[in-house]
Amino acid sequence: MKALIFDIKRFAIHDGPGIRTTLFFKGCPLICPWCHNPESRNADPQKYNHVDKIGKKEFMSEKTIGTYYTSEQLLNEILKDKIFYIESGGGITCSGGEPLFQYSFLNKFLKECRSEDIHTALDTSGYAEMEIMMKIAPLVDLFLFDIKHLDNARHKRFAGVSNDIILRNFKWLVSTGYNVTARIPVIPGINTEKKYINRLDKYLSDLLCDNFKEIHLLPYHEIGCSKYDKFNIGLIQSFEEPQAELLEEYSLVFKKSGFKTKIGG
Numbered sequence: 001m002k003a004l005i006f007d008i009k010r011f012a013i014h015d016g017p018g019i020r021t022t023l024f025f026k027g028c029p030l031i032c033p034w035c036h037n038p039e040s041r042n043a044d045p046q047k048y049n050h051v052d053k054i055g056k057k058e059f060m061s062e063k064t065i066g067t068y069y070t071s072e073q074l075l076n077e078i079l080k081d082k083i084f085y086i087e088s089g090g091g092i093t094c095s096g097g098e099p100l101f102q103y104s105f106l107n108k109f110l111k112e113c114r115s116e117d118i119h120t121a122l123d124t125s126g127y128a129e130m131e132i133m134m135k136i137a138p139l140v141d142l143f144l145f146d147i148k149h150l151d152n153a154r155h156k157r158f159a160g161v162s163n164d165i166i167l168r169n170f171k172w173l174v175s176t177g178y179n180v181t182a183r184i185p186v187i188p189g190i191n192t193e194k195k196y197i198n199r200l201d202k203y204l205s206d207l208l209c210d211n212f213k214e215i216h217l218l219p220y221h222e223i224g225c226s227k228y229d230k231f232n233i234g235l236i237q238s239f240e241e242p243q244a245e246l247l248e249e250y251s252l253v254f255k256k257s258g259f260k261t262k263i264g265g
Contacts, residue, residue: 002068003105006040006097010081014265016121016142018090021078025096025106026066030125031160032148034187034239036224039065039231040097048231065231071109079116091119091141100128100136110139123183125159126166133169143180144216144265145170149191150203158190174212181214183265186250188220188240197253205257214260217250 007024009015015022027043039046045066052059069077078092085091092113099106099122113120122136123144137143147170148163149155155163173180182204186192191200204215219242227233242250251261 001105001108002070003074003102003109004043004045004066005069005074006037006066008077011084012093015093015095015123016091016144017119018088019081019084020090020093020121021081022093022095022123023074023078023099025094025099025102027101028096028098028125029101029127029161030098030148032158032185034158034185034190034220036221037097038224038227038233041233043101046231071105071112074109075112075116078113078118082116082118085118089119091121093121093123093144095123095144098125098127100124100132103128103132103136107135107139110136114139126169127161128169129165130169130172133172137173137176137178141179143173143178144183145173145180146183146185147200147204148185150196150200154190171207174207174209177211180212181216182212183216183218185218185220186242186247188242188246190239192242192246192250197250201253201257204254204259208258213258214262215254216262216265217247218265219247219263 004026005023006026009022009024012020012022024037024040026040028041031041045064047062047064050061050063052061094106110120119141120139121142121144122140125146148159150163152163220239221241222238225238247263251263254261
């Protein structure tokens, strides 16, 4: 059994507590047009033209994004940094793409991390059958759970799938006692209207508890836009980056409701 990984980011400090190694799983059932990692959508390895510049000269080479790893190979990669996890209270974060898209591998791999006493975080859209979520949840120390939009019609329009199963999984994780941090992309024109912010605050506040008390606001940025051409995806829609004042206003709403709120991951 192998997993398709498109990047391994060492010494990450924005994907959970402490110093972490973030593993980016390739393949995602959502098609969010604001995605910073559009190369993660396709569940197969992809070839692309890479350009290196030396002075005024350009050198083009064909490269492949996406490498297959066995569980043992991936575990050996993260064990190289175990001392940093121990010293900082860090661990590994499975991100993507959508790690649950490769559920069978993820289940095996997280069990092996458990046997090595490594803290595990799962950065997820929550789009998976309840049965899968119930099997994975006991192996995850922290869920970084994306809430893209509460309105189902808008969610379908932009993400390509219904949010029914996502919100059901979110409520189940919180109510069952698993540690959850909500991650909210902040995208002008999509989810920054005051009426919507208040609606989201009410929804999340009703779930506030000891194991769910933190929210991360993830401002949209244009850094990922160049990837759409690079990987021949085609940019469906571009957005404005949110102003600092808007992010602070957004953050203050949740802080007043009792949440620990952070701008950025």
